[in-house]
Amino acid sequence: MRFDDASSGWTRASFASPRDWQLPYTEDHDALAARTLERLADGPGFAVVTGAPVAAMTTDEVRSFSESMLGHLGRPLPQGRGRETALAWLVRDEGASAHTDERRFHEVAYTSKSRGSLHLHNDQAVQPFGHAPDYLALLTHRKARIGGESLLLDAWTAYRVLRREFPRELDRLRRPFAIDRRHVTPDGQNPVVRSPVFEPSEDGLRVRCNVKRIETAYPLTGRTPPPADLAALDALRRVLGRTDLRLTLALEEGDCLVVDDRRILHGRTGYQDHDEPDRRRCLVRVMLGRHPVGPPTLPQASVSSTSETGSRGVGVPSGP
Numbered sequence: 001m002r003f004d005d006a007s008s009g010w011t012r013a014s015f016a017s018p019r020d021w022q023l024p025y026t027e028d029h030d031a032l033a034a035r036t037l038e039r040l041a042d043g044p045g046f047a048v049v050t051g052a053p054v055a056a057m058t059t060d061e062v063r064s065f066s067e068s069m070l071g072h073l074g075r076p077l078p079q080g081r082g083r084e085t086a087l088a089w090l091v092r093d094e095g096a097s098a099h100t101d102e103r104r105f106h107e108v109a110y111t112s113k114s115r116g117s118l119h120l121h122n123d124q125a126v127q128p129f130g131h132a133p134d135y136l137a138l139l140t141h142r143k144a145r146i147g148g149e150s151l152l153l154d155a156w157t158a159y160r161v162l163r164r165e166f167p168r169e170l171d172r173l174r175r176p177f178a179i180d181r182r183h184v185t186p187d188g189q190n191p192v193v194r195s196p197v198f199e200p201s202e203d204g205l206r207v208r209c210n211v212k213r214i215e216t217a218y219p220l221t222g223r224t225p226p227p228a229d230l231a232a233l234d235a236l237r238r239v240l241g242r243t244d245l246r247l248t249l250a251l252e253e254g255d256c257l258v259v260d261d262r263r264i265l266h267g268r269t270g271y272q273d274h275d276e277p278d279r280r281r282c283l284v285r286v287m288l289g290r291h292p293v294g295p296p297t298l299p300q301a302s303v304s305s306t307s308e309t310g311s312r313g314v315g316v317p318s319g320p
């Protein structure tokens, strides 16, 4: 698929059933990776591998298993700092909060260690621990008692809607913003990075989207956001907030969500956990760089022939 000015990206209505994004687990991890990469490059930009055999594993065993399985898909990238550094990062409630007691956003907390909701973003935006991950994988070991669903939104669709409904604001979104990455700054590097939210080029559409971290960057740079910036961020927030554009996925234990972080925005609903510590929600996150083979530096989308008929299915752009 190639990003195309006329029509690209999916909405919730593009999918007929979960089978459109599910792939059954197989012990042949090479074959599984090949099928997954096909969905990432030529399909909707994400896939859910179902039925990975993690139920009887310990947390450490799931971490090793995820590195091994996902290593066929790409090169796992180190996450964290110092002794915390890991290729397989535990996403679970460790008491961190994305908000302070005064309900102000807590810029330096690891939101992966909280149980709160997470707004839609891609990890590329903050260049976590010095990386620009191509793919992001979340393997579910234990799910929450209530909530904790994954939210996905196609940034190509967001771009298309903005161009139609907020063209002036999109112009601003194509120019650089400062982005706060205090929570994931590599040692000795700048806690502020700069990037446009959308950067169309001959290679495709580069996306670096994190509204919250753009907002918290202004005080760091000593700037008051000008009206054009506020209007652009408001338009982006409104489009990302449209429930008809996004998918909500309830991952089951043994499900592994894999997204192309260069295209697909992800978020999470808040959750309530089990009382028993060994039943509490635990996902293993692996960030991946593409293996140094194959084509394009950015995912490419094209108008498929089926898009003209409006039929439903994987990778079929439709509405709005």
Ligand SMILES: [Fe+2]
Pocket (backbone or CB within 6 Å): 121, 122, 123, 266
């Ligand atoms: Fe993230």
